[in-house]
Amino acid sequence: MIQKNPMQIQSLVMVLTLALTSLIFSRFSAATENWEVQKDDDGIKVYSRKTNSGYKEIKATTIVEALPIDMLTLLDNVAIASQWIDSAEKVELINSPSENERIVHSYFQAPWPVKNRDMVTHSKTIFKQAGDVEIIVTDYSHVIPASNQYIRMENVRGVWSLKILAHGKMRVTYEGYGEPAGGLPVWLANRLVKSSTFNTFKQLRNQLENKTLKTQNALQAN
Secondary structure: OOOOOHHHHHHHHHHHHHHHHHHHHHHHHHHHOOOEEEEEEOOEEEEEEOOOOOOOEEEEEEEEOOOHHHHHHHHHOHHHHHHOOOOEEEEEEEEOOOOOEEEEEEEEOOOOOOOOEEEEEEEEEEEOHHHOEEEEEEEOHHHOOOOOOOEEOEEEEEEEEEEEOOOOOEEEEEEEEEEOOOOOOHHHHHHHHHHHHHHHHHHHHHHHHOHHHHHHHHHHHO
C-alpha cells in the first residue's frame, strides 16, 4: 500500500473540500437570494428570485378546494394540458419508467416574433407523510433530439408541492427554473415567465375546483 505523508493528505483534503464547496455553491447559490413578490392577486402569489444566469427562478402558490389525487389525475391527463398550462400547444407522454415516473414532451407557443419552444422533462412523484405529495421535475432533453421547428429549452427543473389542509383544501406550490435559449433577451424571458406562471395557476385552480371538469379529467385519465 502506498503511504501518504501528512502534508499530502492535508493537501488532498483541501482540494476535495474546495471542489465540493465549488460544486455546492454553483448549484445552490440561487437559493440564498430572497424571494420577491411579483404578483399577489385573486388568491395567487407569484414570486421570483435572481440566479447566476440572470434568468429568474419562479415560485407560485395558491390554495384550492381539492386533494393531491385530483392534481395527480390532472397531470396524468396530458390530452387537456393545453387547457390549463399557459401557452402550451400540446403535451405528449413519452414513457412511464415506473408507476410514479413520467417522461413528457411539452410544446409551447410563443408571441411573435419569438420562436416556439419545447422541453422534455422527467417527473417523479414522492408520497410523503400525512398524504402530502412532492413532484420532482428535471430536464430530460437527451432522450429526444431537438427539432428545427422549436427551440429546445435548457436546464429545466422544478418542484410541485401538494400539502393537504383542513376542510378538503390543499396548498399547491411550484418552484421552477428554465432557460428559453435561442438568444431570447433575459428581461423579456423574465417578464413572460411571471405572467405565464400566474395564468397557469389561475387555470389550474379552475380545473381542480370545477366539479364538472374534475369528473371529466378523472374519466379521461382512466
